[in-house]
Amino acid sequence: xxxxxxxxxxxxxxxxxxxxxxxxxxxxxxxxxxxxxxxxxxxxxxxxxxxxxxxxxxxxxxxxxxxxxxxxxxxxxxxxxxxxxxxxxxxxxxxxxxxxxxxxxxxxxxxxxxxxxxxxxxxxxxxxxxxxxxxxxxxxxxxxxxxxxxxxxxxxxxxxxxxxxxxxxxxxxxxxxxxxxxxxxxxxxxxxxxxxxxxxxxxxxxxxxxxxxx
Numbered sequence: 573x574x575x576x577x578x579x580x581x582x583x584x585x586x587x588x589x590x591x592x593x594x595x596x597x598x599x600x601x602x603x604x605x606x607x608x609x610x611x612x613x614x615x616x617x618x619x620x621x622x623x624x625x626x627x628x629x630x631x632x633x634x635x636x637x638x639x640x641x642x643x644x645x646x647x648x649x650x651x652x653x654x655x656x657x658x659x660x661x662x663x664x665x666x667x668x669x670x671x672x673x674x675x676x677x678x679x680x681x682x683x684x685x686x687x688x689x690x691x692x693x694x695x696x697x698x699x700x701x702x703x704x705x706x707x708x709x710x711x712x713x714x715x716x717x718x719x720x721x722x723x724x725x726x727x728x729x730x731x732x733x734x735x736x737x738x739x740x741x742x743x744x745x746x747x748x749x750x751x752x753x754x755x756x757x758x759x760x761x762x763x764x765x766x767x768x769x770x771x772x773x774x775x776x777x778x779x780x781x782x783x784x785x786x
Contacts, residue, residue: 647698664704
């Protein structure tokens, strides 16, 4: 397994198409007993990205049967929430959608396969939407959150929005909650004024807005 992070970091870090979101792949140490890895590492992220990850306020966990779709979920901003997602069992197709109005990548999505072969994780900054599809039974996804979960702050955009064209597998019988089936499209959510603002989201991440076109 090759690692491109400078110095002695044991984490490969790649920025996704959504500005400020990253895929992270740890080094895996294996022997006849099994393997050991660290899916969440502060130091390599700080060295590569130039800023720290977030203080963890809550850790959450979900287990899903094959075909379950969870998302697209985002948090009212403020207070906002950054997330770090890792698949602890099974296989998940993880999708990151930029729901921040005013972002240079607003409406853009990217996807990462989270599994037990490459052990990738995904970092989502404040204001960015998150979805995953369980590709196997008993797919377990662990989340580290920058703020505590508050039900009334948790909002959703439809994963079936035809204008987004999210990569939902066509060979699966998809299982959605009633809430996600009835969620508004991205355009409807923008008109309703419920989407996060880019500048506010970046400020809650402790950052200035990135320049468009960079």
